[in-house]
Amino acid sequence: MAETSETSAAAGDAGAEGTEDTGIDPAIFSQLLPFDPFDPAFHADPYAVYRKIREQGPVTRTPLGLVVVPGHAGVSAVLRDNRFGWGDGATVAEHFSEAPDGTTVRPFIFMDPPDHTRIRGLVGQAFSARRVDALRARAGELVTELIDKAVAAADGGPVDLIDAVAHPLPAILLGELIGVPPEKHERFRALSTDIAHGLDPSLFLTPEEVTRRDSARAELYEYFGRLAEERRAAPAGDLISELVTAEDTDGGLTGHELVVTLTLLLSAGFALTVNLIGNGMYALLQHPGQLAWLREHPEDVPAAVEEMLRYDPPGQMISRVALADAEVEGVPVAAGEQVMLMIGAASRDPEVYEDPDALVLSRPAGRNLGFGLGVHFCVGAPIARLAAQVAVAKLAALDLELETATPPRAPYIITRGLRELPVRLTAAD
Secondary structure (H helix, E strand, C coil), X not given: CCCCCCCCCCCCCCCCCCHHHHCCCHHHHHHHCCCCCCCHHHHHCHXXXXXXXXXXXCCEECCCCCEEECCHHHHXXXXXXXXXECCCCHHHHCCCEECCCCCEECCHHHCCCCHHHHHHHHHHHHHCHHHHHCCHHHHHHHHHHHHHHHHHHHCCCCEEHHHHHHXXXXXXXXXXXXXXXXXXXHHHHHHHXXXXXXXXXXXXXXXXXXXXXXXXXXXXXXXXXXXXXXXXXXXXCCHHHHHHHHCCCCCCCCHHHHHHHHHHHHHHHHHHHHHHHHHHHHHHHHCHHHHHHHHHCHHHHHHHHHHHHHHCCCECEEEEEECCCEEECCEXXXXXXXXXEEHHHHCCCCCCCCCCCCCCCCCCCCCCCCCCCHHHCCCCHHHHHHHHHHHHHHHHCEEEEECCCCCCECCCCCECCECCCEEEEXXXX
16 A cells, blocks of 8 residues: 555554664674664654765765665656666565465565556555545544543543554554454454564564564455455455456456455555654644644644655655666666665755755645655555544644653654654543
8 A cells, every 4th residue: 555665664562672683783784774773863863864864965875785865856756767666676575475376476566567557556446535535524433432432541641642543543444445344453453563564674673573474464365365255245335345346357456466455455554544643643742833823724734744744754765676777866876776765854855845854834735755756656645644634633623742752663764653652632622
């Protein structure tokens, strides 16, 4: 769903504690990346690090040959250039699976055209503006229910907005859209979290995280296979039924492509939306003047969410491979070279944004890279935006106060999210 990264990860309560858990020499990481991926200071504020990288020039090569692109112009150009794609490198191949007939199947967000075009066209129909907007009222009901439930359970204590709202909201919305019955939503939320944690490259993960990722994928593949059989016998008005029907058409999904696609939509869509809501609300609570402005301008919530997406994007980096000889910002890049596009750095590029390190909810929208760009633009962006808009609108109307000024971050580098966001919460007058 979220095509913002080859290696997306969800906010959550588990992650690599340090290089000793990966079993890899820490020196490798210092040669591969232009920053320390295990530095707590980096996770607290990566934007100061990005600024230094961006100031080195439009393109930086690390000692191990990674091509790093930190500027808005360079990132945008690569995302639009069909000479760059996913390729078949190890960090992509670890997300492939084997179909019963022995063929290899890759999730469609890791495909290049024309295969990507074929499956994206089928899936994209489920996220049409009309269909997604029909979920707005349901999303509003869910947020109200989730807040009331959390406040009652807290009994006057702090409420964790990640656990109370950001996690369950997209799990339920996506589950209902796909066709997952309500009694499975909580289980699917747990499985989605495990898969999303494991979407970081395996060299950054602990063995336990890799095992949980693979086990969760296997469980979802099996479950969606059974559910697809049920829909073939008795179609319903959900995404599974639509994709099952598409199996019988030219260019439709194979049976294994179907279960892989459904698993991807659930887990990746969950990850992106959780972090968009969590990062956005934390930014808002850190800027009480902006929160007050939003309460005075509730009609501007959609634009405010776009600014939150720019200010602290859940997708921080995107990997690409040069499929042919090309150049980036005048720098030659040979076929086969790996390119890291730094979305987080590009979103704070002073060449594009005035006062880029400030959260300005009234900032004119445009050129936001938070959901990617080009043919790999996030197919699930409409539902992520919807969920965030509804959650922010509902939560901004409440009396909120941060319980701690520095809630813990999940220790991932490709996407950025909070482990928890505890607040004191009461209904606003």
